[in-house]
Amino acid sequence: MALLQISEPGLSTAPHQHRLAVGIDLGTTNSLVATVRNGISVVLNDENGRAMLPSVVRYATDVVVGEAAQAAQSDDPVNTIVSVKRFMGRSLADIGDTSRLPYRFVDTGSMLQLRTVAGVKSPVEVSAEILKVLRLRAEESLGGELVGAVITVPAYFDDAQRQATKDAAKLAGINVLRLLNEPTAAAIAYGLDNASEGVYAVYDLGGGTFDISILRLSRGVFEVLSANGDSALGGDDFDQRIHCWLLEKNQLSVLSPQDTRLLLTLARSAKEQLTEHVDARITAVLSSGEIIDNVITRTDFQEMSTNLIQRTLQLMRRALRDAKLGVDEVKGVVMVGGATRMPQVQHAVGEFFGQTPLTNLDPDKVVALGAAIQANLLAGNRSSDDWLLLDVIPLSLGLETMGGLVEKIIPRNSTIPTARAQEFTTYKDGQTAMSLHVLQGERELVSDCRSLAQFELRGIPPMVAGAARIRVTFQVDADGLLNVAARELGSGVEAAIVVKPSYGLSDAEITRMLQDSTQHAQDDMQARAHREQQTEANQLLDAVQNALDQDGSLLSESQRSEIESRMTALKVTLPLADHLAIKRAVTTLNDATVSFAQARMDKSVKRVLSGMNISDLEIK
Amino acid sequence: MQSFDFSKDFFNLFGLNRCYHLDSAGLEVQFRALQARVHPDKSAHLSDAEQRLAMQRSTLVNEAYQTLKSPIRRARYLLSLHDVDTQEETNTVMPIDFLMAQMELREAVEAALQAQDISALDEQAAHLTTDTRALEAELAEQIDTVQNYQAAAGLVRKLRFMEKLAEEIASAYDELDN
Structure with a gap:
């Protein structure tokens, strides 16, 4: 009887009140949506039985998303947006060389925009189109309106990129229950599935990003100990290596964009073939009439991609050091992302840890599956085996101080939510305003870190230099988003800002910043x-x-x-x-x-x- | 959740005795139990006000946990509860032999870095760990047994030097990685 099921309102729900929640993996190349059905996490397919939705949006008379848009890519490149994830929270200057991209960019000084036949679109709007399709798919499949969704982001996404992702979800009419780091989502799917306990490493090599997270799994708790990564390293770079090998083999120099795209596509399929076979044949006719016919062996491919793999292992070592752990303390390594199917990646990771990596979950789906499990929990569909997730912020947050130096306020790998207050003082006699410049990164100089926001605290009563006490508080919420407030303690004058910068770090910038932080x-x-x-x-x-x-x-x-x-x-x-x-x-x-x-x-x-x-x- | 009290001191929050010697297993168990109650994930489906409150509670629990877990932060916090300021920014008077030893350690780290000698760096790191542990043991003695908080403050100032050196060793490792 219902009368016997007494529970605190909002904390527990009867089975017939199951709240519909989904997990969404908004990927660079493909996106997926999953949900928990009868206690099991499942990916939701489209009406043709396909799980993966290509992250491609075409603006024509209608908005077309997915396979159909992908098919039009070469016919209508200007209005067909692929890999929009790379533009989230980025300015045109952040993207750098756009000469090989077919889009008509609009330089706004802040987040870039794209001019299409349907008007000027921001990356947030384009991503929202992908999310809308997934939301509809879920609502049709589940037969009701969604309570909310967990959207995954690379662990190495900064504040601007996270904020842009959240905005896209809102625009798509989705209530965001949480932004969840991709490797953490994978760990949830894996850990719960295998009832794992101990320290685990998640090695997540996607199409365009690399994330590494070290987690401690124990009964009912997933605790992220450290995260590291490179948001400009992914499966695409391996394609690029084969592409360069082809150019060298055939003594080709400048190619047309069409030929470049052709060879890149062939490089990608050769890479995929080499997962199953010891060699792959690449044949093509270029627009000049020249014929390409080469055989690439697995050994060739291994040699040309050694540096890329070494780079991931280097970041792994750093993550382990940050977690204060040795290789031998890692109980298992979970492989995530399609690029981890490459045998040389599995081999190198296996050798590094002295154990065979865990590949029993589909590396393309594990992130969405984990996100769905977390969404189910956050929506309030609590079960007896409740768990706690403790995640971290991947990059340090700080403020500019005198002389162009960065004072770190919140160090990287701090467990979120977290807050830290720091007191600053005035530099000159009679100073009545103070400019606050919020930065993200590991380097000591402002010019080497990423600027997130700037704001001013005004109305400080005139005092001698050093007498005013300005307390600046940084608060990072459970989504990894930052909020900054400043207050003069004597007078109570206050200023606050939700750090919602118009653009974020470019991938290349994060990589450079990381390399620089140690090299310099x-x-x-x-x-x-x-x-x-x-x-x-x-x-x-x-x-x-x-x-x-x-x-x-x-x-x-x-x-x-x-x-x-x-x-x-x-x-x-x-x-x-x-x-x-x-x-x-x-x-x-x-x-x-x-x-x-x-x-x-x-x-x-x-x-x-x-x-x-x-x-x-x-x-x- | 009604019983959550922001004004409790960190030791009290985790039900621990107010002393330097730490029951780290107990701290961890209590930390997890508290976060299991207050973490924002538990109220993601509730009102904005509930979610804000959860964020503040969870932030405090994280801060309290990190403070007690770290030997130097725990000492600093414990001394502040006894109204003793560790004066790490202002009091720079240090025994000369300690400063000399610190200089030598720094030079050894620098030399290991120049020579790209990982095992020499490992040796310095191990050395530093031993020295740090010894200082922490002394700190426990001064705070818990002798209750000489001024002497303890001096030890915290020494520990701060060690902490900075540990940071330098970490960045030397990163550099050797590249």
Whole structure:
């Protein structure tokens, strides 16, 4: 009887109240939707029995999505958008070389847009078209309206890319229950399916991105210990290697876009053949009439892709170090993404960990399956085997401080949700506004990190330099999205911003930033020392000048000219790259001001004491 | 959820004794039990207000857990509960032999990096771990037994040096990787 099923409202639902929720894998190449049916996660197929929806949108008289759009790709390249995921949260400048892309880009200065026959479209709108098709497929298949969806994103997606993905879902009429990292989704599908316990690594090599996550699975808890990745490394790069090999073999230099596309397509199918066979034959007739006929062996392919695989292993080592774990502590390695089907990838990963990687789940579907399981939980369809998911933020978040340096506020691999407050102060006397520049990345200099947002805190009451206390709070929610607030503690003046930047990091930028962060650790330390020294010098110069203006009368003529000449000496060293020279000049000036500072101190003590009575003095 | 109290100190939050010596298994069990109650995933289907509250609670639990789990942060926090400031930014007076030892360690790390010698780096990392453990044991003694919080603050300042050196070793490993 229903009367016996007493439960807290909203926490538990009777079977007939099952809330319809789905998991969506919004991929670069293909997208999928899955749901939990009778306790089992299943991918939902279209009316033709196909699970994968090509992530292609064509704008014609109608909007066409999927296979039909893909078929029109070569006829109508301008209005047929493929791999739109690469444009999410990106400006045109972020994309870099667009000469080989057939689109009519609109440079807005913020997120790029695409001019089509149906008007100007943003990547968010294009992605929303893909999501709408998946939502309809799910609603028809499940026979009702969706409560919400979990949408997966690469673990290495930054704030702008995550925000753009969430916006696309909203535009498609989907209530986003959570943005979930792709490797984490895979771990859920795998872990629950196999009742796994222990430390697992998820190696996720997709069409255009590489993610690595290290998780600890224990009864009822999935805890991400560290995440790393490269958002410009994927299966496409392996195609590119075969493509280059073909060019070299046939001594080809400049090809037409059509020939390039032809050879890339053939390279891809050769790559796929080499998964099952020891060699593959590539034949083609180019537009010049030239005939291509080559046989590529598995050994050839292995050799030309060694560097790509080494790069993934390098990132793996870093992820393990961040998790403070050794290779031997990893109990299993879950392979995700179509590109992990390549035998040389499986072999290299197996050798690295000294064990055979786990491939018993379909690498194309495991992300969607895991997302569906999480969606079912988040929608409130709680079962007895409830679990907890603890994920992390992949890139550090910080603020610009004096001298173009980044002060890290939230370090990478912090468990989310997380918040951190840091106090800053004013740099100049009477400063009434403070500009806050929010950055993401691992490097120490602002110019090497990604700018997420800029805003100002105004109305700080005028005080002497260093007296104001401005507390800046960073809050990262469970979707990995950032919110920043600033408050002057004395006056209560406040400013806040939901960091919703108009564009994010380019793939190449993230890669560069990652490489740079380690390659230039030394340069950074030098540069940091230099800037800190410059900042200190400027502060000292300001302070001494102020003191001279206020209390110059306390000095004799010769004392004053001594100080002034040393100020000039310091100013001369400022533009120099030699931070030790600046340091010496700072010390010299400091030495010259010791007696002046003493005289000022005496004067101000007298001034303060003259306005006080005995009882005031007894407090301290 | 009604019983969740933001004003509790972190030890109290996890039902642990307020001391430096840590029952790390107990901390972990309590952390998971608390997150299982407050994590935003538990209220994703509820109102915006419920979700915001969950985010704040879960954030606090994460912060409390990270603070207690880290030996240096735990010491800093414990001393702050005793109104002792560790003065890591302001008090730079250090015993000269400690500073000399630190300089030598830094130079050894730098040399290992220059020579691209992973095993030398491993040796320095192991050395640092031993030294850090010894300092932590001393810290436990000063806080839990002797209750000399000023002496403990001095040890935290030393630990901060070790922490920075550990960061340098980590970036040296990254560099050798490339």
